[in-house]
Amino acid sequence: MTYAFDADTMSSRVSDNHWQFNMVSDWSIGTNPNGGYLLACLLRAMATLVPDTLAPVAVTTHYLRPGLAGKPADLHVNVVRLGRRTATVTGTMEQEGKPRITCTATFGHLESDTDNNTSSTKRNLAIAPPDLPSPQECISRLELVQGVDLPIMSRLDIRVDPRYAGSGVRDEAVITGWLKFSDDRPTDILALPLFCDSFPPSVFTLYGPIGWVPTIELSIHIRRRPHPGWIKGAFTTNDLTGDLFIEDGMLWDENDQLVAQSRQLQMILTKT
């Protein structure tokens, strides 16, 4: 069986540095393909250029134009530096001759991969997850009023903590909850960039649905290799000025390991 995420993010090799795929509409928010889906497709092609033993530890992506669902896309990927400890790769996704997103990723060794390695410092600092009701006690993102169709909810099972499940219901911009693939595809490193960009915007909890909030830039740090099940997410906005705000996110696996941190710069585009 091929899981939907693999079928929809896998591209065809034109050359080592050029890949192509068809962007499907199944991962969209409204008519716009989710930015995490675009990144997963691009990062998958970028990862073909580095050894399998390395994980993408720092992934920085700038969003230039919305993706076009139903259209083919070209992925151009290049090694910037291939070292012993780390490798850096750039990638750009184009559709209709125009760049849509551009990404630089540095790959390195995660601790679980180097546990028996003398390079490990044996010093650790970790951030604990928030207390959450069970997934069964949380509310599906499908049941939230968001003023937009959510095709992505056919692919992802997103459950929001009831305390944050509403618009303008809190005096802080926070959202927490659970997510996994609807078809129970195991959560792995490649799923995490998508999962960093799949919850409703945390500003909606404070202000209500204030407009479209496209991502300008998304930085993701993969910190530990995830257990394959449910992921816990917590997203917060503490810094909003003018049209620009920062949303910080953290993902933990079922064993309460912090597996990824994310930071997005987003823009508020008020409907006019």
Added chain:
Amino acid sequence: MTYAFDADTMSSRVSDNHWQFNMVSDWSIGTNPNGGYLLACLLRAMATLVPDTLAPVAVTTHYLRPGLAGKPADLHVNVVRLGRRTATVTGTMEQEGKPRITCTATFGHLESDTDNNTSSTKRNLAIAPPDLPSPQECISRLELVQGVDLPIMSRLDIRVDPRYAGSGVRDEAVITGWLKFSDDRPTDILALPLFCDSFPPSVFTLYGPIGWVPTIELSIHIRRRPHPGWIKGAFTTNDLTGDLFIEDGMLWDENDQLVAQSRQLQMILTKT
């Protein structure tokens, strides 16, 4: 009068997309030029490609190899997209034919630039600075034992909060303090990427000087246009596993405005 920072970060135009400068040793930590100095040189050349009304709101930089002080450097800069609200530019710094750092920056409008603009949402969230003793009550970075020469201290005046001024003195990886240019060059947007990378590593406060901690990747978000005087900084490490840790930083101006946020992925290279 030309301030040292301007003299040392200004490059010569070969073409719109190619600039050259000589990397000086005055901004080094030990024998390695500071990563924020490298970034300031590159970002200065990248900014020539976008209108002056735009500020670098999201700057993501991957560090590939140390810079070589005393050697010439080539800066290759390219516009990825020039839009009405934002512009995205990439840049790479090379020395001796090898890339040293690669950066993507998205430029946009800061709130202070759009105050009279209808696009402003008039919603704001801000993070307050920590309580700090005055600069006069803080301790110069020069007086800290760090096991390395600090040429950069001839250029920067860095004052560390006495509570964090030591190695292994706290049970948390935090450092706070003040900084400005030694020659009183006014603090501006271009200074902030350097200032995000100038304090002693916060992990030293917890663990002592555990080795060289090179930056793998540095993301900077410029949030507000700074007042020209002292900058308050606060840097924290909460997530360390294996050889890799994340340091989060915030900078405020004298008016307690949050002017920049930073996040670095750093590696611990234990001396062997």
